[in-house]
Amino acid sequence: MAKATKKQALGRGLSALLKDPENDINSADDKNADKVVGNIIELDLDLIEVNPFQPRSHFNEEALVELSTSIKELGVIQPITVRKLEFNKYQLVSGERRFRASKLLGLETIPAYIRIANDQESLEMAxxxxxxxxxxxxxxxxxxxxxxxxxxxxxxxxxxxxxxxxxxxxxxxxxxxxxxxxxxxxxxxxxxxxxxxxxxxxxxxxxxxxxxxxxxxxxxxxxxxxxxxxxxxxxxxxSAKPTAKKTTKSPDFVKEGSAKIEKHLATKVAVTATEKGKGKITISFTSAEDFDRLKKLITGA
CATH class of the missing domain: 1.10.10.2830 (Arc Repressor Mutant, subunit A)
Incomplete structure (x- = not known):
């Protein structure tokens, strides 16, 4: 535990270094860059903007809540990665789920790796x-x-x-x-x-x-x-010819009946039947919502 506390304190010390405008770090050649780049730093969440190059377009809200609960108990185990844009301004490279979950939890800071990269490098890294x-x-x-x-x-x-x-x-x-x-x-x-x-x-x-x-x-x-x-x-x-030999012609009532069923249900319906009138109906649906819609149409409830 003492080791973790020491590491966290170091991160806060480096964070203070970044807030000094006289020692602003914009390249790997700048003074103190070696102390910051590649190290874990406690970074203010408000200083970080979302990466526009993020390929993920959907974040499951329930999963974010679960992650925030984990962070509340254990902290952010894997630091996020950010790139420095300008003084006191950073952009996410990776770790948006951790970033979102931490904000959801109301945290003020998050452990982060600092990278200095141009837009193309940032896109590639992301x-x-x-x-x-x-x-x-x-x-x-x-x-x-x-x-x-x-x-x-x-x-x-x-x-x-x-x-x-x-x-x-x-x-x-x-x-x-x-x-x-x-x-x-x-x-x-x-x-x-x-x-x-x-x-x-x-x-x-x-x-x-x-x-x-x-x-x-x-x-x-x-x-x-x-x-x-x-x-x-x-x-x-x-395969059409041999299949045709095995296929039994459906009664005339099937064609007209299946068309009416399709119109009523607004979905594709497959009806097969023998000359004696025995057969089955297959109704297509595309989602749980569509299934529920069809259920209500068929059962009235």
């Missing part, structure tokens, strides 16, 4: 550190990789070295951005996995991707079942 340490969803990771390519001009080979990932892994993430935006949203919201997305990438037409995506969600298909559905779609005419 993207690389978030890819490595944060629980970004697959689409956010893909977008981060794409920004490293577009804005830092990193090749996939160089990126592989920076983030410690195989080039093939990076390629697999980047390919997700070829999916229709609706499917990308489905991956971000957890309706389908990255494995489902990788299977759907092999479908060229976006409209066909959406049709298969709706089938996956409606029938809760596994990744393997999705791969099989994609293969059957790609084979197209090859």
């Amino acid at each position: 993207l690389v550190e978030n890819i490595q340490r944060q629980d970004l969803d697959p689409i956010e990771i893909a977008l981060s990789y794409q920004r490293l390519i577009d804005e830092i001009q990193l090749t996939q080979e160089k990126m592989s070295e920076r983030v410690g990932k195989k080039r093939s892994t990076i390629t697999n993430y980047l390919r997700l951005l070829k999916l229709d935006p609706i499917i990308q949203t489905g991956i971000r919201d957890g309706f389908v996995s990255m494995g489902h997305g990788r299977a759907l990438i092999n479908v060229e037409k976006k409209s066909d991707q959406i049709d298969l995506y709706e089938k996956i969600v409606a029938n809760n298909l596994s990744v393997r079942e999705t791969e099989k559905a994609v293969k059957e779609h790609q084979e197209g005419g090859k």
